[in-house]
Amino acid sequence: MAQFAFPQKKKGQRNHEMDFPNSSAGHPMKKDEKNTAPQNAGHARRREKDRGPIKDIKATYCPDPKKMVHKGVSFSEAILESIVHGAFTVDRHFNITSFNRSAENITGFKRNEAIGMKCYHVFRADICKDHCALKKSMETGRDVCNQMVTIKDIDGDDVQITVCTSVLHNDKLEIVGGVETFRDISAIVRLRQAISGKYCFHNIISKNEKIQKIFSTLPSIAASDSTVLIEGPSGSGKELFAKAIHTLAKRQGKFVALNCAALPDTLLESELFGYKKGAFTGANSDKLGRFALAEKGTIFLDEIGDISPALQLKLLRVLQEKEYEPLGGTETLKADVRVIAATNKNIKEQIDKGAFREDLFFRLNVIKITLPPLSERKEDIPLLTQHFIDKFNALQQKNIESVSPKVLNILMSYDYPGNIRELENIIEYCFVLCQGNSIDPECLPEGIRESIPTDSDVGHPPEAAQPLSTAEAATISAALRMFNGNRGKTAEHLGIEKTTLWRKMKKYNIHYPVKKKPPAVPETLPRESGSEKTGESDAGIRKKILIVDDNQDSRELVRKILAKDGYRLFEAVDGEDALHKIIKEKPDLVLMDISMPKIDGLELTHRVKKDEELRDIKIVALTAHALPQDRERALSLGCLDYITKPINVREFAGLIKRLLTDFPPNQP
Known part of the structure; x- marks a missing residue:
């Protein structure tokens, strides 16, 4: 910011005869030029008493600094008057x-009201007491830029502003005051x-369609006293949803949370359950348990899938009796x-292994909420990022405004195995390193930066690589193509940690774009030889196929592949919807993703196959x-x-047709 020089009074000069700096056009202020602006005599005396002689700015606004100098205004003040933002200067005593x-x-x-007053009496900002930007600049000699501040206007209403401050020097380079815009x-x-209000519900931020549907059901869930089971990966916000239910229910007691996996x-x-005095060595007095502390309130049992069978039995009694x-x-x-319970495990798998009681599961699973991982709600990343920036600005007294577009692209491309908690940790890490107003890629953790590929396709290992290394690189490249660049799924398929995958990709110079558009479906798909002949036997019959997948893109892709072949296609978005349509439509074939909300694919298959009327329906599992x-x-x-998905469109079409050879589509 430019440094403005205060006018210096010479011996024998009156106040209005002080010399002002020349303008760039060479128009010096005339010493005998009078200031004819109307003055409040009492207020002028008060200003002179407070800070010494001053030169008033003419009340008539003129945007041209050169013209303003001719009207009796200093060039420095003319500049301040010409800018569109608010601006003021102070002396050493503010x-x-x-x-x-x-x-x-x-x-x-x-x-004329503000001049002569202390700046903190005019602005009454939330930083005036301990974190004054002007004071910081005058003490350090450094500028402060774009600090967010809340001030009070003349009516006492809050006004949000951003401020920039700098110091003022005289001709001897001595600090004589400060300027703030x-x-x-x-x-x-x-x-x-x-x-934020549109996409925020009781401190939960999301614009994702699935989460918005959950938002709409939470008031109804809160109105009942039924037990709730929240399923979702670690870091997906299960406790926030539990708190929202408790708040909406307006129960008189407290919200008490306990991580069941944290204690033996x-x-x-x-x-x-608490204990009585003398119950064990060291029990010198009675102690209330979490259930007692949560009386008439809500208890949140996180990681419920990790408790032992013996304790499960005692918990079952509490739920039943x-x-x-x-x-x-x-x-x-x-x-x-x-009782609200949460888990990041598949409880049904735990039941099959004998690690979890089925009767307890039924008691907990009265109302079930399934939270998607952050990798399936990428549209929330910009909102969550800004939320965490605002949070850490308040905690660390910083003024970071946003992330750069390049950083946002990186954050949108990352898979987030740690979900929302990992995104929060990434932003906190960036706050430690960021020295400006925007988070740049250099501020990101090294592992995040390395995980994002260049725009080139899968690379190749160096020519000097040994045959074994070449084979390993080829295996990694093939796995990346199989999972469309998804690092988490690729690492899981290869049986290695994601960090190991990153390291090997870097070693072999393998790059793969994280996002790729689904391959276009060809206008005509190749038909199996002899299909026309097979089709003649079932002429006039249109077979029904039910597509079951909670991912709309997957459903659309399968529909596009099969739509041109004359089948009657139906869709279902979850297990319950699928079961209803299977009972109603009795399709000839069900193409079903095994990982679905409400009823998963394997459980759905079990229910269909044990029903005498439905057991002949053919089912293909997709995963x-x-x-x-x-x-x-x-x-x-x-x-x-x-x-296994994803699969090549032509291969998938051929595979489906081979599965349907015993009931081909209707041929024209």
């Missing part, structure tokens, strides 16, 4: 010495709040507590995660095949 027209409009204070961002703040069984039992005994006690206590145990179970339940 008395306002100039105050431009935009500052009047933003604050509501007139120039500020910009009213109230409209921007209101717009941001409106957007012996401590977990006493933590849940609403009563329990403290450890070492004989008196049965009643529990008026709403993005090829697990040997899932394949074995799917085939044992009666699935025709177990297909």
Whole structure:
């Protein structure tokens, strides 16, 4: 910011005869030129008493600094008056010495009211007491730029502004005061709040369609006292949803949370139910358990899938009978507590392994909420990023405004195995390294930067690589193509950690774009030889195919592949929807993703195959995660095949047609 010089009074000069700096056009201020602007005599005396002689700015606004100099205004003050942002200067004692027209409009204070007052009496900002930007500049000699501040206008209303400050020097380069420019961002703040309000529900931020549907059901869920089971990966925000249910329910008691995986069984039992004096060595007094602390409120049991079978039985009694005994006690206590449980595990798999009681699962699974991972709600990343920037600005007293477009592209391309918690940690890491107003790629953690490929396709290992290395590089490249560049799924398929995959990709110079558009479906798909002949036997019959997948893109792709072949196609978005349509339509073939909300694919297959009227329906299992145990179970339940996604469009079309050779489509 430019350094303005205060006018210096010479011996024998009157106040209005002080010399002012020349303009760039060479127009010096005449010593005998009088200032004819109207003055408030009392106010002028007060200003002179507070800070010494001053030169008033003419009240008539003129945007040309050269013309303003001729009207009795110093060149420095003319510059301040000409800028569109609010601006004012202060002396060493923070008395306002100039105050431009935009500052009047933003604050509501007139120039003749503000000049001579302490700046903190005019602005009454939230930083005036401990973090004054002007004071910081005058103490350090450094500029402060774009600091967000809330001030009070003349009516006492809050106004959001951003400020920039710098020091003022005299001709001897001595600091004689400071200058501050500020910009009213109230409209921007209101717009941001409106957007946040639209996509924010009880501190949960999302514009994702699935999460928005959950938002719409939460008031109804909160109105009941039924047990809730929240499923979702670690870091997806399960506790926030539990708190939202508790808040909406307006229960009189507290919200009490406990991570069941954090304590061994012996401590977990006493933590849940409390204990009596003398129950064990060191129990010198009674202690209330979490159920007692949550009386008439809500208890949130996180990681419920990790508790032992013995403790599961005691928890089952609380859910069934609403009563329990403290450890070492004989008196049965009643529990008026709403239970919300959460897990990042597949409870049904735990039941099959004998690690979780089926009867407890049924008690917990009265109302089920399934949260998608952050990798399936990428549209929330910009909102969450800005939320975390605002959060850490407040905590660390910084003024970072946003992330750069390149950083946002990187964040949008990353897979987030740690979900929202990992994104928060990434932004916190960036706050440590960022020294400017915007987060640049250099501020990101090294692993995040390395995980994002260049725009080139899959690369090749160096020519000097050994045959074994070449084979390893080729295997990695093939796996990346199979999973469309998804690092997490590729690493899982190869049986290695994601960090190991990154390291090997770097070693072999392998690059692969994270995002690729789905391959275009050809206008005509090749038909199997003899299909026309087979079709003649079933002429006039249009077979029904049900496509079951909670991913709309996957459903659309399968529909495009099959639509041109004359089949009657139906769609379902989850297990319950699929079961309803299977019962109603009785399709000839079901193409079903095994990972679905409400009822997963394997459970759906089990229900269909044990029903006498439905057991002849042919089912093909689709999956993005090829697990040997899932394949074995799917085939044992009666699935025709177990297909791993993604798959080449032509190969997939041919495979589906081969599966349908015993009932071909209707031929024209």
